[in-house]
Amino acid sequence: MPGKTLVRKPFIRRTLAAAVVVAVTAGCSAQAADRASDPSDGKPDGGATAPSGASTPSAAPTPSPTPTPSRTPSPTPSATESERPEDAESSSAPPAEVLMAQGDGGNRVRKLQARLAQIGWFDDAPTGTYGPVTATAVRGFQGKRGLPVTGKTDTVTWQRLLAMTKEPTRAELEGKAVNKPKVELDPRCLNGRVMCISKTSRTLSWVVDGAVKSTMDVRFGSQYTPTREGVFSVFMKSRDHVSSLYDTPMPYALFFSGGQAVHYSADFAANGYKGASHGCVNVRDRKAVAALFDQVRNGDKVVVHW
Structure with missing residues (x-):
């Protein structure tokens, strides 16, 4: 038909295929420790408004005597019924006091680090210095328990x-006894062939029929490039894969989600x-x-969970 533009579908398919290959081969690589600030969750509340139905005609009204308007004024709200900002301020809880921070x-x-190590949030030997690694561990602990994620140890944290912990022993304070939480399998890992990956215990378990x-020990992306759950x-x-995005081996x-994969990391081996x-x-x-x-075979299940 004159004036109609034809779209070449083979060209579109070739373009989409090339985009998928680029996304997968980009891969990921090691990066520096997490920065101190935290992004917000950014999940807006949503909802749908139900459509209003058609109105139903009302029956013819029955005549009634016209009421006499009342001349009594409506009551004026008392002080207790009206808004009083000072009451709202007094009822709110004071902010938690910050005890330790970067x-x-x-x-x-040092005791903070040893206690975090008891429940698997701090894997290095306690140093007594509150740096980025400690702040990252505190953020993880706070986020897991629904506390404000600040990286600062306040009174509530x-x-x-x-x-949740006990008084650290001398060996724990010196980093000679690190207790990791018990590895617990997610129920989704109990059937079939599964790489079951826990962010709580920071482990990967290869599970076959339960x-x-x-x-093995694993680590994940930072808060800015998180590992998907x-x-x-x-x-x-890809046995000898090299990231085209970061040019690192x-x-x-074992790719499971876009450019995210399970793989060996020399940086993790060296720096923990x-x-x-x-x-x-x-x-x-x-x-x-x-x-x-x-x-592992192509098609095997991967479960990433807390």
């Missing part, structure tokens, strides 16, 4: 931590939890992840 140091900070075959499946394996990469990935699940045990790579 830049602080001393034995109390400290009391919650005291209730039986754990191997478990949910149920996924392995869609690509990602050996034994002082850094973070750009969203990938880093493994520091090269031998363990190499064996995992040989066992």
Whole structure:
């Protein structure tokens, strides 16, 4: 028909395919430790307004005597019924006092670090210095328990931590005894072949029909490039992968969500939890992840959970 523009579908398909390849091969890489500030959740409340129905004609009114208007004035709201800002201010709880924050140091900070280590939020030896690593651990602890995520140890955060932990031993204060939380499988990991990845215990468990075959330490993306949570499946394996975005090696990469993959990280092996990935699940045990790579197949399930 004259004037009608034809769209070449093969060209569109080739363009979309190229975009998918670029997104996957970009991958992720290690980055520096989390910064101190925290973004807001940014999830707006939503809802739908139900459409109003058609009005129903009312029956013819029955004549009635016209009421005589009352001349009695309506009551004036009393002081207790009206808004009084001073009452609202007095009823609100005062803000929690900050006890420790970045830049602080001393034995109390060391105890904070040791207590966080008891429940798996601090994996390095206590230093007595409140730096970015400690602030990141505190943010994780706060966010998990629905507290304001500030990275600062206030009175509410400290009391919650005291209730969940015990007085650190000398060995714990010196970093010689680190207790990690018990690895608990998510119910979604109990059937089939699953890489079950816990952000709480920071572990990856290779599970086949409910039986754990191997478990290894992992780390995740920072708050700015978080590792996605949910149920996924392995869609690509790349033994000697190199990130085209960061130009860094990602050996034994098992891709499960866009450019995010489980892979070996030399940075994690060298620096531990002082850094973070750009969203990938880093493994520091090269031998363990190499064996995992040989066992996992495309289509196997991946569960990332708290």
